[in-house]
């Protein structure tokens with residue numbers, strides 16, 4: 001059920017990509033105890049992403065999806081899973097596990113048929129049945145479609161489009177379906193350039209074994225795994241969804257925030273050349289006060305969904321809830337410091 005030899009592989013079009021330096025989504029969390037002791041917010045990994053690549057796995061879920069997900073999580077990889085509808089229907093929990101592990105789920109047809117020989121109505125029912133199975137299993141409606149074997153035509157593309165699906169083929173074929181060795185898979189992945197997409201498969205041991213070396217290579221080139229944009233079909237930064245947190249070591253109990261405190265989680269969903277947006281979500285209190293510290297010379301230019309006040313330095317903001325819910329945001333001008341991110345100092349209820 002893999003891509004056919006010499007199949008309709010899309011030639012990789014030369015691309016003048018403007019590589020905007022974007023930083024990994026930084027997530028920081030702080031919990032404040034009743035005694036008023038704040039835990040300093042710590043940004044997560046400081047990987048530099050000068051571009052993103054789309055890592056994709058076709059034909060799942062399979063009996064070894066959980067093994068694949070373990071390897072991906074251990075290596076900090078978020079990937080796009082092009083699932084076969086009937087596999088999802090027979091193993092919905094594996095599809096759910098993909099989403100729980102931070103993967104994006106997409107449509108790879110109902111049963112991996114050669115779709116270009118179908119009538120338009122057959123195409124329509126095949127793709128919508130697959131969308132329904134994926135949505136029923138995961139709660140996520142697919143926005144991407146990859147035709148089996150990369151075989152497509154204008155009818156199939158328009159049917160996919162009418163169902164809100166962007167067709168995605170691939171730029172680099174890992175050849176894992178064709179018996180490639182771990183070294184060959186790693187070497188093929190080494191051709192990936194920013195914005196491009198690689199074809200791999202769920203259910204192949206060599207593919208799983210290649211993941212650590214693929215990631216090492218990408219990291220050495222400042223490339224990061226990204227999501228595939230439903231509007232362009234190119235790999236882009238994850239859309240502000242924080243990567244899944246690593247589960248705590250077994251034996252370490254987790255405790256809920258004590259009463260009187262709350263938890264504030266900051267993400268940086270949008271980064272531009274001169275400024276970035278921060279979104280802060282508060283849990284544990286309906287009325288809250290969150291203190292955020294900036295790094296000079298950065299300055300906040302705009303805020304939303306909260307009532308801000310400032311200390312005399314202008315670098316410490318106290319944001320209070322104003323009835324707009326539990327998420328507030330602000331835009332920070334970098335003023336020459338493009339790497340610093342706001343730190344959450346405390347979160348208090350009331």
Ligand SMILES: [Zn+2]
Nearest residue numbers: 001002058059
């Ligand atoms: Zn396939």
